[in-house]
Amino acid sequence: MKNRNEERKRRFRSLTLNLSSQKARTTIVTMGLATSVFSIFIGVVAVQLIAGGSSKGLAGRILHSISAHSLSGVMSQELPMYASIAPTPTLADSSASPKGLSNMLLYLFTDIDAGNPLTMLGFQVPGMAVSDFRLLTPDPSYTTPPSDEHASKDAPPPNLNAKPREKADDSEKPPVNNNEPLVYIYHSHNRESFLPDLKPGTKADNAYDAKLNIEQAGGAMRDELEKDGVPTLQTLVDYWSVGDFDNAYDFSRPTIQKVLSEHKNLQLIFDIHRDSLPREKTTTTINGVDYSMVYFIVGGGNNPHAEKNQATATKLHEYLKAKYPTLSKGVWMKGPAPYDTRYNQDLDPNMVLIEIGGPGNSLEEEKRTAKVLADVIAQYLKDIDALSPEVKVSAEQPTKQQQDAAKRQEQKQAGTGN
Known part of the structure; x- marks a missing residue:
C-alpha cells in the first residue's frame, strides 16, 4: 500500500533557468526593453489624449486610423462568419478610415491611406487636395468645390506670431430675451477677414484681422435671428492666438462641448467661416446688389452624425435656394484626409459648417447674406415646430426684378462652368 500511495502522489517537474547563458540574458534584456518602450508609447498617447492634443498628433492619428469600422474589417478578414453578420457600414464610416491592419499601420506612420490615392497625391499635385470635397446636392450651375485651408503647405500659417486681441470682446453673447437658445453660433477660424475692409494692398493670403472679421457676419445673423424671435447664443473666443491654424477645430472643441452641456x-449649431476662393467665385448679384455666396459643409471622416448633418444642411440649402436661387453653392462633404475632417460635427447631429463669401467680399456683403440666412433658419425652425407658431418670421421675398436677375446670373454662371 505504501508503494502504491507513493505512486499516486503528484510528481512535480522542475525548471532550471540558467541565467549564466548568453541566450537567456539576451532574451530577458529584450523583453525588458520591449516592455519599457511599450509603456512609454502608451504613456505618450495617454498624455496627448488627456491634454486634448491635436488630431495631427500621435494620439489623434491612432484614433483616426483605428476606428470601430477598421477593427471590424480586420476581424472580417479572419472570421468569415463575423463578416456575414457584420452591420453594413453607413455613409459616415464607409470611407472614414484606413481599412485593414497593414493599411492602418501604414497610415499611422506615413499619413498615407493606400485606399485613398489623394493622401499620396493631394499635397503634391496642385488642385488635387481640394478634389476630395464631394457635392451632395448636384447642380450643374455650381461645380467648384470649396477651398481647403490645409491644401497649401508651402505658405506659412496665417496666424504666425499672432498676438491676442488688444481689447478682448465678450467671449459669449447670450440671447437678448434671456430665453434658452435654439441656435448656437461660433467661429473656429474667428479672424478670417475681408480685403475691402482691410489696409489697401493686403493680399488674400493675409486677410485676417482681430476686429474686422467673420465674427461680425455671425453677429449680424444672430441679431436677425433675435428679431425673428429665435433665441441665439454666439461665442467669440479668439482661437487665433492659441496656436497653429491647422488645430483650430481642436481649440474650439472644448467651447462647443461646454455650450452643449449647458444648453439642452x-x-x-453653426460654425461660421468664409472661403478662400476669389471674389468672382464667391459673389452673386441680385437686382444690382452684391451678396456673398454660401457653402454648406458636412464633416466626413469618422463622424457618426454625418447622415443627419447632411440632412440638416440639405434642408437649409433647399430653403435658401427656393428664396434666392443663386445664393447657395450647395452642400459638400469633406472626404478622408490625413487630418481630422469631422469639423467637430461628431458632437451633435444638428451641426453644420457654413462658409459665407471669401476674402474678396466686403463685410457689408457678408452681413447682407447672413441676414438672409437668418430668415431662412427661422422659417426652418418654425416648420419643424421648434419655434412657437405665434412668432412672425420675416416675410421679405425677392422682387420680380430680383428673381429675374437671379435667374440670369444663374444661367451666366452655368455657361461659364463656375
Whole structure:
C-alpha cells in the first residue's frame, strides 16, 4: 500500500533557468526593453489624449486610423462568419478610415491611406487636395468645390506670431430675451477677414484681422435671428492666438462641448467661416446688389452624425435656394484626409459648417447674406415646430426684378462652368 500511495502522489517537474547563458540574458534584456518602450508609447498617447492634443498628433492619428469600422474589417478578414453578420457600414464610416491592419499601420506612420490615392497625391499635385470635397446636392450651375485651408503647405500659417486681441470682446453673447437658445453660433477660424475692409494692398493670403472679421457676419445673423424671435447664443473666443491654424477645430472643441452641456434645447449649431476662393467665385448679384455666396459643409471622416448633418444642411440649402436661387453653392462633404475632417460635427447631429463669401467680399456683403440666412433658419425652425407658431418670421421675398436677375446670373454662371 505504501508503494502504491507513493505512486499516486503528484510528481512535480522542475525548471532550471540558467541565467549564466548568453541566450537567456539576451532574451530577458529584450523583453525588458520591449516592455519599457511599450509603456512609454502608451504613456505618450495617454498624455496627448488627456491634454486634448491635436488630431495631427500621435494620439489623434491612432484614433483616426483605428476606428470601430477598421477593427471590424480586420476581424472580417479572419472570421468569415463575423463578416456575414457584420452591420453594413453607413455613409459616415464607409470611407472614414484606413481599412485593414497593414493599411492602418501604414497610415499611422506615413499619413498615407493606400485606399485613398489623394493622401499620396493631394499635397503634391496642385488642385488635387481640394478634389476630395464631394457635392451632395448636384447642380450643374455650381461645380467648384470649396477651398481647403490645409491644401497649401508651402505658405506659412496665417496666424504666425499672432498676438491676442488688444481689447478682448465678450467671449459669449447670450440671447437678448434671456430665453434658452435654439441656435448656437461660433467661429473656429474667428479672424478670417475681408480685403475691402482691410489696409489697401493686403493680399488674400493675409486677410485676417482681430476686429474686422467673420465674427461680425455671425453677429449680424444672430441679431436677425433675435428679431425673428429665435433665441441665439454666439461665442467669440479668439482661437487665433492659441496656436497653429491647422488645430483650430481642436481649440474650439472644448467651447462647443461646454455650450452643449449647458444648453439642452439647441436645435441648430453653426460654425461660421468664409472661403478662400476669389471674389468672382464667391459673389452673386441680385437686382444690382452684391451678396456673398454660401457653402454648406458636412464633416466626413469618422463622424457618426454625418447622415443627419447632411440632412440638416440639405434642408437649409433647399430653403435658401427656393428664396434666392443663386445664393447657395450647395452642400459638400469633406472626404478622408490625413487630418481630422469631422469639423467637430461628431458632437451633435444638428451641426453644420457654413462658409459665407471669401476674402474678396466686403463685410457689408457678408452681413447682407447672413441676414438672409437668418430668415431662412427661422422659417426652418418654425416648420419643424421648434419655434412657437405665434412668432412672425420675416416675410421679405425677392422682387420680380430680383428673381429675374437671379435667374440670369444663374444661367451666366452655368455657361461659364463656375
